[in-house]
Amino acid sequence: MSVQQTLVLIKPDGIAKSLTGNILTELSDTGLILVGAKIVQVTRELAEEHYQHLSEEKFFDELIRYIMGEFHVKRVLALIYHGENAIAKVRDVVGATNPEQAHPSTIRGKFGRITTKGVFENVVHASESEKEAEREIKLWFRPGELIQTIYPVESRQVAKTEIFWKQEKK
Ligand code: ADP
Numbered sequence: 001m002s003v004q005q006t007l008v009l010i011k012p013d014g015i016a017k018s019l020t021g022n023i024l025t026e027l028s029d030t031g032l033i034l035v036g037a038k039i040v041q042v043t044r045e046l047a048e049e050h051y052q053h054l055s056e057e058k059f060f061d062e063l064i065r066y067i068m069g070e071f072h073v074k075r076v077l078a079l080i081y082h083g084e085n086a087i088a089k090v091r092d093v094v095g096a097t098n099p100e101q102a103h104p105s106t107i108r109g110k111f112g113r114i115t116t117k118g119v120f121e122n123v124v125h126a127s128e129s130e131k132e133a134e135r136e137i138k139l140w141f142r143p144g145e146l147i148q149t150i151y152p153v154e155s156r157q158v159a160k161t162e163i164f165w166k167q168e169k170k
Contacts, residue, residue: 003082003086004083004084004085005082005086005150006080006086006087006090007078007079007080007125007126007133007136007137007140008027008079008081008090009067009077009124009125010079011067011121011122011124012067012068012069012072014077014111015073015075015076015077016072017123019111019123020077023107027079027090030081030090030093032082033081034080035080035081035148035150036137036141036147037077037078037079037080038077039077039078040076040078041069041075042074042076046140047068048064049139050067050136050140059118062117062118063119066121071115078140080137080150082148082150087127087129090126090127091126094106094108094124095108095112096108096109098120098122099111099112099113099114099123100114102122107123108123111123134151137150138151
């Protein structure tokens with residue numbers, strides 16, 4: 001057993017079906033610590049990078065459209081959980097990839113479905129290994145968005161324009 005971190009995405013079907021609260025409760029019951037969270041509009045670039053290992057699959061195009069929210073709402077909730085054995089603990093409550101094979105006590109078993117077009121609408125994503133978790137967390141989050149430094153960081157000088165809340169004129 002080791003201390004790990006894992007990326008969870010509440011996918012657009014989970015958001016559209018108002019399952020966020022139920023899913024957060026199940027994840028909280030693992031005892032893991034939430035160290036990052038944000039709502040994201042998934043671009044095609046991010047979707048294709050996230051699912052790069054599936055690019056040869058016949059369901060790839062539908063999968064990209066699904067995670068981008070074309071069938072539901074255009075947002076996902078991205079979460080990072082940290083703690084002992086985080087990857088297996090989260091995957092246990094998430095259940096099997098195919099929602100029809102997922103145990104009925106799991107998130108996917110309770111709330112997932114397969115559409116008539118064959119898309120696995122399985123409500124959540126959860127990293128499958130330490131290597132994948134690191135790749136995914138670095139893809140979805142910047143170091144400053146986490147309340148804990150979980151991978152080594154470096155500073156770089158960059159010149160950029162930042163957006164601020166507009167100040168009211170007095
Ligand atoms: P997991 O999300 O359980 O780690 P994979 O990485 O293999 O599983 O697949 C990523 C996502 O692609 C799945 O969560 C699911 O949405 C979709 N998917 C996987 N296999 C299939 C399939 N045979 N048919 C349709 N969609 C699939």
